[in-house]
Amino acid sequence: MSVNTPPALSPLPFGGESDSPATPLLVQLLKLCSLINEPMKEGVCDPAGASTNEVKVVMALAGEGPMAGHDLVHILGTTPMNVSRAIAGLKARNWVEDFTDPDNRRRRPVRLTGDGEVAYRQMQPLLDTVAGALLNKLTVRQHRELSHLTGLVLGRIADWEKARSAITSDD
Numbered sequence: 001m002s003v004n005t006p007p008a009l010s011p012l013p014f015g016g017e018s019d020s021p022a023t024p025l026l027v028q029l030l031k032l033c034s035l036i037n038e039p040m041k042e043g044v045c046d047p048a049g050a051s052t053n054e055v056k057v058v059m060a061l062a063g064e065g066p067m068a069g070h071d072l073v074h075i076l077g078t079t080p081m082n083v084s085r086a087i088a089g090l091k092a093r094n095w096v097e098d099f100t101d102p103d104n105r106r107r108r109p110v111r112l113t114g115d116g117e118v119a120y121r122q123m124q125p126l127l128d129t130v131a132g133a134l135l136n137k138l139t140v141r142q143h144r145e146l147s148h149l150t151g152l153v154l155g156r157i158a159d160w161e162k163a164r165s166a167i168t169s170d171d
Contacts, residue, residue: 029153036134043130048123050093053078053086055123058095058112062120066099066111095119 018024037052045055056076061067064075072083087110090096095116101107112120138146 039130039134043133044123044126047126048119050119051086051089053082054089054095057083057086057090058116058120058123061096061110061112061116066101066109068101068107068109071109090116093119 040055041052045052048055050058053076056078057072060072060075067075069080069083069087072087073080076083087096090110093115094113096110097113099109099111101109135143135146
């Protein structure tokens with residue numbers, strides 16, 4: 001292997017082949033997204049006494065502020081049923097509450113309660129531990145590169161969603 005040759009990516013499942021060099025990378029990203037759930041479940045969700053979807057909702061609300069269920073579905077990339085169940089579980093724990101949007105009374109957002117904010121802050125050391133276990137062996141440069149590349153991919157996903165939305169709104 002020459003110095004300029006990138007390492008081979010793992011083959012596509014079931015012996016599949018692709019003309020696109022991006023396809024094996026996409027498969028690796030899908031695998032990463034699936035497998036990262038286990039350390040999050042064991043390291044954050046289980047100790048916090050919350051489901052994976054509940055923790056994702058808490059993190060989304062902590063980062064974005066009050067959001068309606070359909071907004072959470074979009075930002076979390078999950079089903080309405082998963083978001084609905086997570087919100088119900090969080091309401092039962094008094095971690096979220098309904099919030100009236102003064103600009104749109106028909107919109108039904110939820111927000112973190114004081115207890116939810118405390119729970120989120122208590123998750124921080126757990127998140128730090130999982131992040132450290134998964135990412136601390138990366139160099140500072142690798143952290144920067146991974147952050148940059150992740151941002152680029154997230155931007156492309158946002159662009160794809162906008163294009164898809166424009167196509168479906170024209171119908």
